[in-house]
Amino acid sequence: MENLSVDLETFSSVNLGKCGVYKYAESDDFEILLFGYSVDGSEVKVVDLAQGETIPDTVLSALTDETVTKWAFNAQFERVCLSRYLRDKGINLNPGQTVKSEGLFLNPSSWHCTMIWSATLGLPMSLESVGAVLGLDKQKLTEGKNLIKYFCLPCNPTKVNGGRTRNKYFHDKEKWKQFKSYNKRDVEVELSIQEKLSRFPVPNFLWQEFYLDQTINDRGIGIDPLFVESAIKLDQEVKTHLMSELKHITGLENPNSVLQMRSWLKKHGLEMESLGKKEVAKELKTVGKELAEVLRLRQQLAKSSVKKYTAMKNAACMDYRERGMFRFYGANRTGRFAGRLVQLQNLPQNHLPDLAEARSLVKQGNVEALEMLYEDIPDTLSQLIRTAFIPRTGLKFIVADFSAIEARVLAWLAGEKWRMRVFEEGKDIYCSSASQMFSVPVEKHGVNGHLRQKGKIAELACIAEGELVLTDEGLVPIEEVTTKQKVWDGENWVNHNGVVFKGVKEVIEYEGLRATPDHLVWVKGKPKPIRFIESAICKTHLIQTGDGRRTIRLGENHKCRETLESKAKPLLCTDTMRRVRKCPMAGLKQSKVGQIKRVSSLLTAETNTNMVRKAAKCCKTAMHQSKRSKLQKLWCKRDKVVLPFCFRSRLVDFTRGRQCAKRLGIRSDKYKRQLRKRKYPLCSKNSQSKQQAERYPNTVGATILAIRKIGSYKNAIERNGQRRNHIKSKYSCSATQKKLAFNRSKARVYDIRNAGPNHRFTVSGKLVHNCGYGGAVGALKAMGALDMGLHEDDLQQLVNDWRSANPHIVSLWWDVDRAVKQCVHERISVRTHNIVFTYKSGFLIIKLPSKRCLYYVKPRVEENKYGGESVTYEGVGSTKKWERLESYGPKFVENITQAIARDILLYAMQTLKEYRIVAHVHDEAIIETDKSVSVQSVCELMGRTPPWAEGLLLRADGYECEFYKKD
Template sequence: MKTLSIDIETFSSTDLNKCGVYKYAESPDFEILLFGYSVDGCEVQVVDSTEGETLPFEVLDALTNDDVLKWAFNANFERVCLSRYLSDMGISLDPFADSHCSSQYLGKSKYLNPKSWRCSMVWSAYMGLPLSLEGAGAVLGLEKQKLTEGKELIRYFCKPCAATAVNGQRTRNFHDHAPDKWAAFKAYNHRDVEAEMSIQQRLVNFPVPESVWDEYALDQEINDRGVALDMVLVRNAIAADARSKAGLTRMMKEITELSNPNSVQQMKQWLSENGMETDTLGKKAVTEMLKNAPEPLGRALSLRQQLAKSSVKKYQTMENAVCTDGRARGMFQFYGANRTGRWAGRLIQMQNLPQNHLPDLEQARALVRNGDFAALEMLYDSVPEVLSELIRTAFVPKPDHKFIVADFSAIEARVIAWFAGERWRNEVFATHGKIYEASASQMFHVPIEEVTKGSPLRQKGKIAELALGYGGSVGALKAMGALEMGLQEDELQPLVTAWRASNPNIVRLWWDVDKAAMTAVRDRTVTETHGVRFGVQSGMLFITLPSGRRLSYVKPRIGTNQFGSSCVTYEGVGGTKKWERLESYGPKFVENIVQATSRDILCFAMQAQRCCNIVMHVHDEMVVEADRRMSAKVLCEQMSCTPPWAEGLLLRADGYDCPFYKKD
């Protein structure tokens, strides 16, 4: 046996969508109902455990045999669930026998070694296809596609049901309650295995590089390891939030005399009756209204803003997701952003945690953790704001350890300067590294010493750097908050002009990439510029990065953009979350290339440090659960090593120790 294609159907009373697969598989009533499989591409077999059927020995043995590749769509689900299944049978998982790191770093794991698992969802993402079996099958035009009735069958057999008089007060549906449905469910399981194998057969000429599968294994190790949560803090934060919301709602009722001041319709009506018309009560609109709102309208809007603080819901997500050992797992989806290959967040959504700016962060944290809510309300104007800033601090290292948080300094700015050969920028990164100050100096022709922290010039340099690197103009500056930062409308276009004049090589990079992509698509040829290769093969545009990894664009062709000019179009998931034809052009391709390369640099650093108990990573940041003797300085030095494929790229990582996760 060389390969084993798998699809399983399971039952658990734990809500998979709310809690994730790791906690789902821990449920006492978890069980595998159906096990569909194919050995080496042969006829699919379905093992029905509800009928007492058992897996053949050779299939059971293959699950722990690292010489057999196990394939599944979203393989993390199958691997974690089968880990529980085998553990219940008393079978040793021995998960990291051949890992890069010894067990002294990884400890005893409850999960099958990800090294021998392959995920056809990752393969789909690598090819720019949808991240669902149904979606990928539809785009590829597979003959055997996922059966559409599956959702209803999963709801019926895989989740608890409401007890009613009609169903005899039962809380679960078994196979003998609906034999016809059960037969359809088995057919559904059978077809899923066929559909997954069809995807592999269709993509066989475009294999995922082994280096990417190695990255996937590392990703799974990090997800399996998880990170500890301070559940005392989490539960007291939930209690503090409930108390705060009750108080805020009571005050709003006193001011507005509304039965439900949280109702958008009632609140808009009340504001209208008091002389303030608005179409929306969104965050930006309320912030704008607060500038001129008379009392008591201003007070009511301020209270509403506090009540609408959605980030504190992350505490509830933490409580939902935490496993029995106090660690949250499965927070990172490999290749979740399939245009660049960056990770996407799951469950707690690490990619959008609120920042912390409280000067007395430890004191505020101690008050919440100790349940001293009266002191919290007395010392701080907004309890929801405090709770929001404390979210990061809920992540803690295990006993007798610390966190080392290390991140790359201005990674995208360094990468785009390296690609473009923008000499003055590279000189900045080779010396002081103050890119915002240097950018302002270059744009406004003043000595860099005059651009001080907090000065208007530095502010302009910062907003220009954040908004304009990928062809952005006035709209990008506004979207980045230029007007809120104090810039005037008539300053924006001159700022765009000055930045582009100061960065001619980056502007040239945009249009060299645009020409290379257009030529590759139009002439079905291979072109290259700035160390990046463009080529069309079998209806796909591939952009090969310096790392050797490829970005994929489905069914490219030359189209016409909104301005009437020629552009490259391709099929992908757009802003509507639907599969549609999308436009692109040089600066957008450059954004993909730079962000993808930045991702490859983080991967290179994570691979080099994979023995260091990485527990989290976000964009350009890595968090290590470290022995107290470990040096943040040494870790940052190692992280700053340039990959062999990026000669001349100047990297710098900065880091710090902390007893809980926070921004320094």
């Protein structure tokens, strides 16, 4: 026997969801009802333990034989339940364990979990969902939920059921028969999943990490039961008092009801959409005394974090240790752990000056002293949650965590050297960023230490030199715009506060606009502006300013006015030629352009020019005469006709028609058509090509449009319809689009300050935000910059300083974006920044420097809601449903950065595994160890750089404590 696949059906009166499997299996009435198994993939058998059947001796011995690999979906459940079953039979599970409590469970090193296997491939973490996504022939039986509810959960005593609290097999034999079939099917589904995923085996190093995770979950972390009980009792007393006081003031039946409280506040002149913490704190600064008292009491009453104490009590095992709090690969897009039960990942911070004193008063239940010293008792209890975790008697906690691990990983990936120097010199990156952004010295736990968490990324936004701004005096280069000239904000001519020079920055060009990647622009189909780089990446159409900010189009063929490019040489036609027109090209006439309300007049030009050119000033000017070939007048019979085909600037000669490649889309209705009846055709019979099967669309180039007499309306027309913009042929224009979207270069950049009440203006025909609003400045405002006493006029410069110092991080975002799209589009491997992107069997696979892979299911590059391109894949969304999700460069980088940080933590935990890790949170490890162990030795081991991360500078800091706390 090499492999044993098992699945259990069990009973316990303990709530599995609230208490976890360890407490569940400790219950006095715990019982294994059915034991389904398969040996080496053979036929599934079910042992009916409830009716007295026994597990075969060979299978029983295999459970403790570490040479036999045990498989289960959510193997932790089966392993813990079987551990209780075997203990009851007197079998020693781990004879080598010196700590009694750690010999309670089967050694996880011989267990493999099909659920974890699924998670590593980005699949759901439920048996039913995995089977559905993989399209298995045998699916989990849907009637299983009702059967589990009937046989595995306690029932309410009634007259009908004779007052019993549990249903057994003899109470409904038909259901019991179905229950056994259900158990058998679960094992069959698990075997099918193993077979389906066999092409993507889990690397051995991941199984080793899984074993470490299971060991930590088995070990658990101790709690102080007296402190927990006192906190729960104290919270109940305080909440009862607060409820009574609020009822007396407001007269409400339930002051804790959001609807009732909002209605009461509205009657008293305060209308609030939300009663959240931030909204209440904001109103407390301005409202009257009575309303302030109500809001303060309501905020205390609504404090939910104190429920953590109840969760601790529910999940605590008989030895007062919390077990099973970590789910390996719980976040399957990064591989990070997920919290369970008490959820250590989101505990409130502690800011009390003396935690030990506050903790002691709570343990004593001294309400009077707490009210006198701390006023807000619910908040005090919330801050003391961490202190409920304590080490064993005679031991201590050492808490060690990485210093700015994600910031270090991001700088290392992007090659941002100045940030690496900060780490090398031992400086705090968050303090350095905050100092740079807020122009004040910042020290951790020192001067302006509260600003440390504000050291976040800010973004830059401005317009390149030479871009034409639409003013009431015509089109003017942005650097020449004066305060005397009004600018067009899409609706009106507005005043502004002048042009600001922002230095030399990196710019990109897309749809005729050159600007920094993070400038805000309006795009088709979205009411609010988005970042310019996002528009370029997604290929969304920038809104061309017209009356009411709507796009103006010319003519019946719906070609955008932005295609009139003044800087390039005019072409008669940029793509496939349909046919020779009746009128020769030499007879072109200038179309008459209609007037548009409040927009500068479109310029006119003399007859027989090839296109209309824009001018910086509103005046007439001689147009540039193209030197390219034109369609010559037909003089007489047998004269040679040369047509300007203009596909990559070629000419089509009727005597060489056979050389016109089939791929050019030249079919019989193109160059086989006669010029006139009974005259010489373009192609002789011998050179006539065959009918082309594949049809290519006729397109117009992205930068030039010839305005001809035929085929265009005389007046400019507004497009009010809801039809989407016509997408150009991917064969003829994809390269051009990519070039425009990613043509990065350095340029002198400018912006316009405070352009009207809407803070926007028109440049190169596109509507953009002015500086000082939105984008990074908006982010700074959201972080509370104005609340810290900073002036709004100072924010943009703070953003600029940070943004200009981190160009490599921005490049990393869009290098990854391009790599992902190229990989999915072309089904090839692409490498960038030591990360490899591969497409295989319906997966986008991102191979990290650690050799671990991230999997994205069924990726596609498809049109997003804005009409551009985005990468989508299947996964579990925010609604907990399997759906198609959307992503792009920065999101992928975020996943990659967090995934690498996770790998570094696991490497450190493997290094520290002999130190008895009892818990971990993101970048932090909590160790229960002897008092002789030094913090320095633990931090030195934790701060070692993995061999696969050469050049990455790590540092771990730590402290020791008699109860868990945040330093």
